[in-house]
Structures are given as structure tokens and as C-alpha cells.
Amino acid sequence: MPEKTAKKNQGAFDKVILVAVLGLIGMGLVMVYSASSAMAVKIYGSDTYFFKRQLFFALTGLVFLFSVRYIPYRVYQVLAYPILGLSVLLLGLLLVPGIGVNVGGATRWMRVGPINIQPAEIMRLAIIIYMAYSLTKKGEKMKDFSVGIVPHLFLMGLIGGLFYFQPDFGSFAMLVFVIGIMLFAGGAHIGHLGGLVALAGLVGFKLLMSEGYRRNRIAAFLNPWENQMGDGYQITHSLMAFGTGGYSGVGVGNGYQKLFYLPEPHTDFIFSVLGEEMGLIGVGIVVGLFALLVWRGLAIAQRAPAGFARLLAFGITTSIGLQACLNMAVTTNLLPTKGLALPFISYGGSSLLINMISIGILENIAYAHPASPGARAPFFGRLVFWKRRAVA
Template identity: 35%
Template sequence: MLARGFVPEEIHKTKQSHSIGWLVFVLCFVGLVFLFSASYYRSELLFGNPYYFFKQQFIRMIIGAVFAFIISKVNFESLTRFLPLLILLNILLLILTFIPGIGVSFWGANRWIIIAGISFQPSEFAKFTLVFYLAYILSKKKDAFDEPFTSIIPPAIVIFIFSFLVYLQNDFSTAIFLLFIGAFMLFIAGVPIRYFLYFIVVALPLLLILLFTKEHRVLRLITFLDPSRDPDGTGYQIQVSMRAMSEGGLWGKGIGAGDFKFGILPEAHSDFVFSIFAEEMGFVGVLVVFALFSIFAVRAFSVSINQESFFYRMLGFGSIFTIVLQVLLNISVVSGLLPTTGIPLPFFSAGGSSALITLALCGLIINISKSSEGGWNV
């Protein structure tokens, strides 16, 4: 068997990719179950079909799984040739959100485009593009950080362009999220701390101005600091969310037996689906989901840190950080620990674009985990 290429390391790599794949499958399954539980009332109310949101999400997850499978098989070295085209395409899609007839405005935000009857959120695609681009460019420039105009400034400009275009869509939370992705990848690449200090000195006043020049952002901040200040207005959603979670108790009310999804908690099927999960599954169920996400994160980080290729390490770290940070932000919001952000919960929240990109990032991680040689060296 050894003569035919059978080596223990290859089995280990295969087991790693399979374990991550199964974790993704379990998270998708649990997410779909509770999306249906949280959404069937609203689906029936809006569309006369209790399965509407569930079917939409299921179809998007199947498409996302196909993308993940393809990405898990491709040679990343060949894909890097198309990076300039990928960046330009993403910028074009972000700009299209402002074009009447293509871009769609919802609640004052221009986050979506509709092409051939299919809606898509380009800011979600930007997460994938940014991770792949930064992993590549920083791996190429890792030995030239003492020359910032050739190694740090170009990726910083791309990060800024993406974040600025998303901010213009009136999506402040996702714009800041993209900045966090960029900062994290620059940090783990080994960019000297002094450059982060320069950025903070310049950017912090600007971010504060952007935050306080929009009334709804100020109201969100005030609500976070004092949810009881306007219990029937801006503070309503957070207070109801925390009530739903607390009523779950230790064991929860049971799958489908929650009350707050029946028009009491706004966006119960979307950004606040975890509140319904906690109500129906209780503290024990929350611990189980935390364990699933934690095992997934640890496995993905373990796979990434053991790669010989700097590019593969960066790609793995960026992918899992993007997923885990969204999990932490969403759960912190519904628990009242952070102001409302509009960041979805991966695998759970309704949203086709988010599901597609989350699974695409999982495809990157699985591809890395199957690399018997630790990727290609750059």
C-alpha cells in the first residue's frame, strides 16, 4: 500500500477535511431547522406559504454547497491570475446598487441588486474577495513591509474602496466589518504595529463623524446604552430579544414551541433568529451550538496554522475569522452586548447572499485542509 502512495499524513489530511465538512453540514442542518421554526409564521403572513423562507434558504444553501465543493477542488495558484478581474467585478457590483432599476433600496439602504430576477448583496461577495486578495498580496509582500508604499498602501487602498462603497450604501456595520477583516489580515501577516497606530489616529475621528451624522445610528447607540429609554421604539427589538432568550430557561420550550416569532420579535427569521433558537432550545441548546461553532473554529484554525504556505495560512485565517466574527457580533447584538448591527448569523439567518458566501469560505477552508503539501509556496 505504501508503494501505491498510501501514507498516514494523507489519511490525516483527509480526516481533517471530512471533519470540517461534516461540521459545516451539521451547522447548515441545524440552521435550516430553526430558520423554518422562526420563519413559518411570517412566511404564511407575507406569502401565504409557510415554507417560503425555508425553501429560499434551502435552495441557496444547495447552490452554496455546490460552490463550496468546486472551490474545495480548485488550484488556488491558477485562480490568483484572475484577482484583478475579481476585484473590478466586485467594485462594479457594489456600484450597481446605486443604479435605478438594478439596485434595490430597503429601509433606506441600497445593499441589493437584482439581475435576471435574482437578488444579490454585493457587500457579502466583498468579504470573500477581500479575504482572497489580501491573503495573496500580503503573502507576496511579506518581506517588504519596511517599504509601505509598495507593500501596505495598495491593499489598504482596496480595503478602503470596498468599505467606502459599502458605507455609501448606508450599510455602516458591514463597512466597519470589512475594515476589521482587513485589519486582522494585515496584523497576522506581520505588518508593524506602528502603521495601525497611524491608521487609528487618522481614521478614528472620521469614523466618529460618520457615526454621529446619521440619526438612526445615534439612536441605536443610545438604545444600546439604555434599552429602557424608548421601550416601544428603538429599544423594543433588543428588549424583546433578551426576553425571548431568558424565557428559554435551561431546556427551552421545544422546537417550534416558541412564542416570540408570532409577530412579537421583528426580524425573527433574519438577524434575530438566535433569539428564537435560545427560546426554544434553552441554555443547553445554546451551549451545544457554541460547542459546534467552537469545534469548527478550532479545527479550521488548526488546519490553517499548520500550512507551510504563507498564502494558505493567510487564506485559512481570513476565512474562519470572517465567519467567527459574524457569529460573535450577531450573538452579542441579540444578547444586548452590542448595538444593533444588521450582521447575519452564519448558517442560521435568512439571506441567500450570506449563505452563499459563508459556504464559499467553508470551501476555501476544506481545500486548505486537504492540501497534503501545505499549499504552494509564495
């Protein structure tokens, strides 16, 4: 692309992504207040305790988003290793007694001043950056098993070990998904990947069955109504919430089910509270906004030059999209219960900040590689069939 044209189009945000993100955060704030107020009164004596914190993180996140947008994304390519190293260090620090905060048998947060940091969230972004860097470096050599797969498998093992001790199965599964899909996009051999998936399936199954609480969750997933008093508790109430919501919901603040989620309705199961209070309309808006975000994000990836930029945009977009899908699938009992937040909506500062920084990076890529004037927006059919023929 001639330098001139590129310059001309620079300086523009991808407004669609921005609107989608702000819309999700706005709905998130409303739902965090609605879902948490009863509990916040019970624990902290103030119904706005969680809301205020989330609002603070959202505003801070906006500052980050708009600042990061101006940092050239190539910086991350250079800093890929330091960022990864720092994240591993943070994750490792959790294991040092006295630093990690133990909540409900899991050590996932560390306390820094008045806020809790969740290193797993930072790790997710670090992994995306590292994978984009690594895949770009390896390029066409990705087809070799020893180059394309082994190093990443090794990394996965290291991080998996750290997560194992927390334990945080959900975040680890999320990272495995992200690494896997980035390997796929980065040109790894399909046969290798297939073998890996099979292997991961086996290991996953073994892991699931090794811990009693996970086994019970699977049973609860398959037969929630029969395990209603035990592990099916959350999921049956989640389903009842969706059912009660119907088309238009019972109105914000009027949901019943949120009063009884254990332990907290404003994090992993906020989507079902939203389903009860805003009904199919609200749920549809959320799914739509996520779809919009993913579509625009992947469009940025498509038009960015091959290599780091494309893979980074791809990784950021798919990780957010996947996590949203997984969370929503869990709340609707399409997948077994797993501790995963709904991006931008669930309560949680680390997650919100990291996601907004990620969007900032995505916006910078969009800004550096604007759509060529007059170019059509990428269209699924055209890309899939037409481009493939061209290559073949």
C-alpha cells in the first residue's frame, strides 16, 4: 500500500469496536450493580460497593484504552519475552505464601494496596503477544513438529504447572484454547494439531476425573436437575433465570435468582442474571455486541500485514470472543461449570483492565493499517471460497 494512502486514513478509531466495547461495559455496570447490590449490602453495608469499584476500573480502563492505542504495536514484538517473563513471575509469586490471597480454596489473586490483581488475566495477554511473536519468527517452519509445536507445548506445560498449584483450571483451559487456535492460525501442521487435540482431550479427561469436585461438576452438567441440591445448584438456577426472563425480562433490579447464587452472582453467572432481568432482548444485545466485536477484530486481522500484526489482532479478538462464548455456554449449560468471567461485563478489575488494554492494542493495529479506501468489508463467503481457489 502506498505510504500516502495509508497516512491519509490514519488517526481514525475503529468506532464500531469502540461502540461495542462501551456498550458491553455499560450493560456490565448496570448488571454488576443489580446483581451485587443485595450481597454488597449484606457484606459491606453499601449497595454500591462493587458497582463503585467496577466503575473506577472502567474509567481507569478507558484511560488505558485511549493511551495504549497510541503505542505502536511493534513495541510488543520487541518486548515479547520480558512481558512473558514478568507474567510468569507474577503467576509464580502467587505460590509464595503470604503474597497470594486464598479465596474459597484457590489462590488466584494477589493483594497490591487496595486492589487484588489476578495474574492469570495478565498472563493471557502475555501469551497472545508471545505467540504472535513466536509464530511470526518461525513462519513457514511452523510445519515442522519440532519447531512449530514442541516449544509451545513446553510453554504450555510450564504455565499449566503454575496454574495447577493455584488451582485455576478455567483460566488454564482458556490459555490452552488460545494457544491452540493461534497455532492453527500461525500455520501449524493440521495433523500435528489434531494429534495434540486428541492428547489434550485425554489429559483433560484425566484431569477432570482426578479431582472429585470436577467429576461432580461433569455429573451436574449432564444431569443438572437431578443434582439440584449439590453441584447442579448453580446451573439449575441459571436455567430458571433464563426461563423466567422470557422475551423481555423481569426488569433490571427485579431478578430473584441473583439473590441466591453461591457464592457471587456478579462474576461468573452475571449473564444469567442479565437473562432474567433483561430477557432475550438484553441477552441478544450482548451476544450481538460480542459478535460485532469479533467480526471487526478479525477484519482488522485480515487486513493487517501477515505476521505479528495479524496474529496479534487475531489472538486478542479470538481470546475475548472465545471467553465470552465459553462463559455464555457455561451459563446455558452447553458446557460444564467452569470459573470464567464474561469479558467487559463480569465484575473484576484485572479482567476489565486487561481486556480494555487489549482493545487499545487492537485499535492501534487498526490505526496503523486502515482499510484501503473503497475496499469492501471482508465478506465470509468471498474470502473462504474465492481466496482458497486463488491459493490452490
